[in-house]
Amino acid sequence: MIKLLIYEDNPQLREGLTMLIDGSEGFSVQAAFRNCSNVVQEVTTYQPDVVLMDIDMPDVNGLDGLKLIKATKPDVSVLMLTVFDDHQNIFQALLSGANGYILKKTPPAKLLEYIQEASTGGAPMTASVAAQVLRMFSQMNLPADKDYNLSEREKEVLQYLVKGYSYKMIAAEMFIAMDTVRSHIKKIYEKLHVNSKSEAVAKAFRDKLV
């Protein structure tokens, strides 16, 4: 038996969901609320397996509700259930640890299936949402994986530069003469095609050499 809590401000939809889910074999809706004002207490009291969470609610919205739940009981599976499938909301929800993100237009049969999935550790997502998630991923800043053929020693020096060490300090750290540090740095500049410390540091970050 999967125990659920529902958060949804629209009375019709709240009732509808409750009836649908509670009326189905293996599902039990413990309670349904119109906002997240007492979400922490409610989750603690009812110990649900899955929470259906609307995003757009008065007072405390669904994203905050999600964060509150995850902060207190991270094992509760939270399914975001909303009409919006825009980037911003999806991203926020997933960053806050949502276990799934499905749209309200999802047909009842699918919805029950999704809840089932969520309760067993899955991550149900409406297809359009999943597609957006993947797009975010591939647009994520990749390691870039440039190389520049820096020698080991040169990489070391670069690390110190990034840390803001002066030539003198680097020399001390590496047990070599300051002039040697200089020549390493000169070589680094050549290889990175830059001509100042700041540019080298910037490039190190951009190309994930650090």
Added chain:
Amino acid sequence: MIKLLIYEDNPQLREGLTMLIDGSEGFSVQAAFRNCSNVVQEVTTYQPDVVLMDIDMPDVNGLDGLKLIKATKPDVSVLMLTVFDDHQNIFQALLSGANGYILKKTPPAKLLEYIQEASTGGAPMTASVAAQVLRMFSQMNLPADKDYNLSEREKEVLQYLVKGYSYKMIAAEMFIAMDTVRSHIKKIYEKLHVNSKSEAVAKAFRDKLV
């Protein structure tokens, strides 16, 4: 009619998939190959809607195949179909722009449904994979959103520092005296709690001030 290409080195599975899919209403398997050696040419020739791509194949593996396809025809939907659901492979595949990631143990009916989804721009994922994707998301390094109360002018100066401009150049760019640049920079150092240009640049990157 959804046109497919299949890449799978195991002969039994390759034949099985081909029979299953090609035998289903609305699906047409154009060809099936045992590796990705000629993937670019094949995709160009057959113009498939969806590609089923195994990961672990001899010579050119599925991840490379995926990259090759996405480099030449990014609109082709590529479904990774594999026995592995480990972090590394999933991550690599999604970064390379995979349109879905499903496990070989997926039942036939689901598989067809997934292909259908993929062809219409969806992103089908096995539940366990979706869960991992979400976990990666919530573990992603957030912008951190520190502020440091830099004034507008100070932010400008910092941008130039990151670009590797000298004080003189910044002064010229901003139509102010070099001494003014200096005092801005001094203020920036105070606010960022650093005491050199390199550290300021590094901090700017770390805290996504750039």
Added chain:
DNA sequence: GACTCAATCACATATTGATGTGGAATCAAT
């Protein structure tokens, strides 16, 4: 009106960084 603060400029000085030129030892590969 007094006060704060960001932004502006000035002068002085010490430290650090960049550039140039040159040499030398080690080691792997040809």
Added chain:
DNA sequence: ATTGATTCCACATCAATATGTGATTGAGTC
């Protein structure tokens, strides 16, 4: 055995940066 890359050190010079102290203006606040 020579070449090439890497690592190392030295001396010299000029440019850039850091630090300190101090001052003016204008916008906004109390």
